[in-house]
Amino acid sequence: xxxxxxxxxxxxxxxxxxxxxxxxxxxxxxxxxxxxxxxxxxxxxxxxxxxxxxxxxxxxxxxxxxxxxxxxxxxxxxxxxxxxxxxxxxxxxxxxxxxxxxxxxxxxxxxxx
Amino acid sequence: xxxxxxxxxxxxxxxxxxxxxxxxxxxxxxxxxxxxxxxxxxxxxxxxxxxxxxxxxxxxxxxxxxxxxxxxxxxxxxxxxxxxxxxxxxxxxxxxxxxxxxxxxxxxxxxxx
Numbered sequence: 001x002x003x004x005x006x007x008x009x010x011x012x013x014x015x016x017x018x019x020x021x022x023x024x025x026x027x028x029x030x031x032x033x034x035x036x037x038x039x040x041x042x043x044x045x046x047x048x049x050x051x052x053x054x055x056x057x058x059x060x061x062x063x064x065x066x067x068x069x070x071x072x073x074x075x076x077x078x079x080x081x082x083x084x085x086x087x088x089x090x091x092x093x094x095x096x097x098x099x100x101x102x103x104x105x106x107x108x109x110x111x112x113x
Numbered sequence: 114x115x116x117x118x119x120x121x122x123x124x125x126x127x128x129x130x131x132x133x134x135x136x137x138x139x140x141x142x143x144x145x146x147x148x149x150x151x152x153x154x155x156x157x158x159x160x161x162x163x164x165x166x167x168x169x170x171x172x173x174x175x176x177x178x179x180x181x182x183x184x185x186x187x188x189x190x191x192x193x194x195x196x197x198x199x200x201x202x203x204x205x206x207x208x209x210x211x212x213x214x215x216x217x218x219x220x221x222x223x224x225x226x
Contacts, residue, residue, distance in 0.1 A: 032213045043204055043217045044156065051213075088156065092213055099146060099208070100169055101215060103156040 003027065004091050006104035014112050019076040021107050023089030026070070033065055033072045034101065036088040044088055048074060079111045115140050117207050117218035118187075125224045126195045134190040134221045138207030144168075145188040146206045146215055147180060156204070162188055195225045 005024045013019045021035075032051050036044035050056045050063040050072065062075040072091075076083055086106040093102055118137040126132050138145050147159040158172040162182035173180065177195075182188040192199055202222050206215035 034214070036217075043220045046214060046216055049214050090156075098169055099144060099161040099213075099215075100158045100171065101146070101148075101156075102158065103148075105155045 002104075003093070003102045004089055004104040006087075006089050006107045008105055008107060010108040010110050012110045012112060013079050015079060015081060017079050017111075019079045019083065019109055019111070021074040021076075021087050021089075021109065023072045023074075023104055024070055025072070025089075025091045025093075025102075027091070027093045028067075028070060030067075030070075030091045030093050032092040033063070034090040034092075035061075035063060035072075035074045036090060036103075037083075038086045038088055038106065040086075076109075079109075081111050081113050084109055084111050117142075117205060117216055119205050119218040119221050121221060122219060123222050123224070125226060127226055128196055129194050132192040132195050132199070132223055134192075134203050134205075134223070135187040136190070136205030136207075136218060137187045138205075139216055141209060142207035142216075143210050144208045145182050146208075147188075147190050148204045148206065148217075150202045150204065150220075152201070159190070192223075195223075197225045199223060200225045 035048040038044045048063040050065045056063045060077045064073045088106045089104040090101040145162045148156045160180045161169040177193045179191045202220045204220045205218045
């Protein structure tokens with residue numbers, strides 16, 4: 001079992017729709033969770049982080065965390081073509097937040113006009 | 114520019130040469146992380162440093178790779194006797210002293226010929 005798993009996609013949604021990206025992790029002791037967006041040939045850009053169970057909203061983005069199910073998701077409302085990118089889920093493993101982020105393989109999102 | 118800086122952005126080395134990659138963290142940040150992204154692969158943690166200290170080097174290959182973050186100046190990732198398999202994008206990230214969020218620099222694309 002991979003430490004952080006994502007569906008590689010591509011996930012294709014029409015412009016204006018909600019895009020739902022999912023991620024599962026194996027280390028039950030993990031404390032902090034991050035979503036990065038990476039455009040082709042560019043570096044990862046931090047878009048959301050979440051530390052507590054529940055939802056966290058920031059603009060069009062909502063991160064959801066369920067530690068009991070070891071599941072974290074990212075919702076993008078009113079998707080735009082500019083949201084087309086690879087979305088990376090990252091987990092800071094262990095209960096001590098060591099600084100070492102474990103990344104999933106990423107989900108490619110395509111937003112079609 | 115208050116962001117994470119990396120140089121050079123592109124580096125070409127022949128097999129057997131040395132590569133030195135530099136990273137200056139975001140202003141106010143004292144923690145530096147190095148990650149490698151091989152073609153068609155995910156981001157992999159290499160090393161976590163604070164000033165004059167290596168905190169976690171569990172992702173560093175045992176040979177040819179070293180990293181430092183001196184009291185003055187940028188963090189350096191050094192690869193000795195490069196091989197073609199070292200060709201990758203190397204990203205540096207930084208975080209503040211009381212924060213888990215990591216912000217990435219633009220990366221150095223290393224090509225070994």
